[in-house]
Amino acid sequence: MDVQYIIDKSNLGVQYKKKIDQKVKEIQSKLNNFESKIKKKEIEINDKKNILKKEEITLMINELNDDLKEYQILRKSLNEDLIKEKRLYSKKILEILNPLLTNYVETNNIKLVIEKKNILVGVKTLDITTQILEIFNKETKKSN
Numbered sequence: 001m002d003v004q005y006i007i008d009k010s011n012l013g014v015q016y017k018k019k020i021d022q023k024v025k026e027i028q029s030k031l032n033n034f035e036s037k038i039k040k041k042e043i044e045i046n047d048k049k050n051i052l053k054k055e056e057i058t059l060m061i062n063e064l065n066d067d068l069k070e071y072q073i074l075r076k077s078l079n080e081d082l083i084k085e086k087r088l089y090s091k092k093i094l095e096i097l098n099p100l101l102t103n104y105v106e107t108n109n110i111k112l113v114i115e116k117k118n119i120l121v122g123v124k125t126l127d128i129t130t131q132i133l134e135i136f137n138k139e140t141k142k143s144n
Helices: 003-009 011-048 054-107 129-143
Strands: none
Touching: 003 011, 003 054, 003 129, 011 054, 011 129, 054 129
8 A cells, every 4th residue: 555645645635735835835935035135135235345344344244144044044944844734734644544444454354554665566456555545535525
């Protein structure tokens, strides 16, 4: 069985993927705005380099460095939040999938289910991914 396929292709997984994609767009927008702000400051510093006193330039460079540090912290934080959200969505799907899989295995008298990524060679007729995906989609449709 291919669990990742079910996570990616199930109706619930597709909904979660859309939410993640929207969040990625929001993050990219925030980061792009911050980057443009930093680039403007950098250009301003280069433009005024010959005009301002050394102390003023040093102050502006320090502000730019602070902004760069803040950008890196923001970027790291947003990426960590995104990873947490992806894990949460996967966990929710697995919480629904596990009892369905257990019931399917008991009902169909299956002795062992192996993750597809751990199989080197096998008969395709033994793959229960599509059957589980159908059951999963029906079950999550009832819940919604």
